[in-house]
Amino acid sequence: MSDSENNPAFNYAASVNCMDQRPAAQSQIEGLSPLHHADLATVAKAQLGQAGTIQLSELKLLGHIILRGNLDNPGFTSGVQLTLGMALPGTLQMVSDADISIRWISPDEWLVVVPGERSYEIEQALVNNLQGHCAVVNVSGGQTILRLEGEDVQKLLQKSVPLDVHPLSFPIGKVVTTVFAKTQAVISRTGNQQWELVIRRSFSDYVWLWLQDCSAEFKLVISE
Amino acid sequence: MFYIYCPHCEEHREEEEFHASGEAHIPRPLDPESCSDEEWGEYMFFRTNPRGIHHELWVHAVGCRKFFNMTRDTQSYLILETYKIGEKPSITSAAAKLQAQTKVQEGV
Numbered sequence: 001m002s003d004s005e006n007n008p009a010f011n012y013a014a015s016v017n018c019m020d021q022r023p024a025a026q027s028q029i030e031g032l033s034p035l036h037h038a039d040l041a042t043v044a045k046a047q048l049g050q051a052g053t054i055q056l057s058e059l060k061l062l063g064h065i066i067l068r069g070n071l072d073n074p075g076f077t078s079g080v081q082l083t084l085g086m087a088l089p090g091t092l093q094m095v096s097d098a099d100i101s102i103r104w105i106s107p108d109e110w111l112v113v114v115p116g117e118r119s120y121e122i123e124q125a126l127v128n129n130l131q132g133h134c135a136v137v138n139v140s141g142g143q144t145i146l147r148l149e150g151e152d153v154q155k156l157l158q159k160s161v162p163l164d165v166h167p168l169s170f171p172i173g174k175v176v177t178t179v180f181a182k183t184q185a186v187i188s189r190t191g192n193q194q195w196e197l198v199i200r201r202s203f204s205d206y207v208w209l210w211l212q213d214c215s216a217e218f219k220l221v222i223s224e
Numbered sequence: 225m226f227y228i229y230c231p232h233c234e235e236h237r238e239e240e241e242f243h244a245s246g247e248a249h250i251p252r253p254l255d256p257e258s259c260s261d262e263e264w265g266e267y268m269f270f271r272t273n274p275r276g277i278h279h280e281l282w283v284h285a286v287g288c289r290k291f292f293n294m295t296r297d298t299q300s301y302l303i304l305e306t307y308k309i310g311e312k313p314s315i316t317s318a319a320a321k322l323q324a325q326t327k328v329q330e331g332v
Contacts (some may be wrong), residue, residue, distance in 0.1 A: 012306075089235065091232075091234050092234070092235070093234060105288065106232060106287075106288035106289055106290055107232050107288065107290065162238035162239065162240050162241070163238065164235075176233075176287075177286065177287050177288065178237070178240055178241060178286060178287065179238075179240050179286050184286045
């Protein structure tokens with residue numbers, strides 16, 4: 001057992017360094033999505049106004065923060081509630097409020113997605129508000145989110161994941177980490193015909209190619 | 225293909241998401257320094273290979289990434305139960321033998 005586990009008054013904030021991972025405004029370095037090379041914006045512009053049965057958009061450059069902690073630790077749960085204004089979701093659940101969402105990843109792990117420009121501020125607030133044995137890790141650079149919307153998305157997912165995506169077993173608000181094609185994705189149903197995939201940046205090109213290939217029989221349209 | 229119940233995700237998932245990690249319930253010697261070579265070798269390398277009920281360690285590798293235990297029949301491939309680390313199995317080969325014996329005694 002580590003010191004932090006033995007000591008409930010362990011000061012987490014004093015034990016970690018929290019740094020802004022985004023390039024400074026005056027540095028003139030532009031943050032780029034891992035799908036930058038696919039130039040989705042240009043494709044979206046060309047396809048503007050087209051109706052598709054699958055609409056793909058990238059929710060890029062968001063702040064992704066991993067929270068690790070124990071639900072038995074009130075200093076952790078209340079700290080999250082205080083900082084994010086919502087409680088940690090239970091098993092396989094996702095909660096969202098305005099522009100912040102929390103996905104359940106495992107019994108002691110959650111993914112918090114926040115607007116990119118607020119990620120440093122929220123990460124700092126979490127580090128300062130959480131107490132006891134826990135961890136806050138900014139993984140924004142490591143993953144990105146794809147949003148799929150439309151009547152054929154369910155069929156596309158049926159071709160890509162080894163689990164049942166019927167509304168009865170995959171209702172709105174459920175989140176699941178599973179195999180997606182030959183990679184993995186954190187898949188959540190955010191609407192009746194709307195899904196979000198959290199994917200690894202190193203696999204984003206593979207997923208992008210897979211989605212195009214997989215939706216050849218449907219009508220895939222890129223939207224901003 | 226197995227269809228495995230993850231005790232952490234609390235639902236059944238395809239085997240594709242899991243990875244088997246060998247025999248379960250192998251305690252690491254409390255003081256490795258004072259182990260004889262034989263004791264350490266037993267712990268490190270030797271595993272049982274039962275015909276019938278077997279307890280295995282599995283990990284939900286593409287999922288919650290948590291380890292858990294599974295009681296499985298190596299003959300029928302039937303998964304009898306899955307349970308979290310630290311919990312005791314409710315089905316053991318000793319208990320199964322006892323049950324079979326009582327059945328014989330009762331003339332069933």
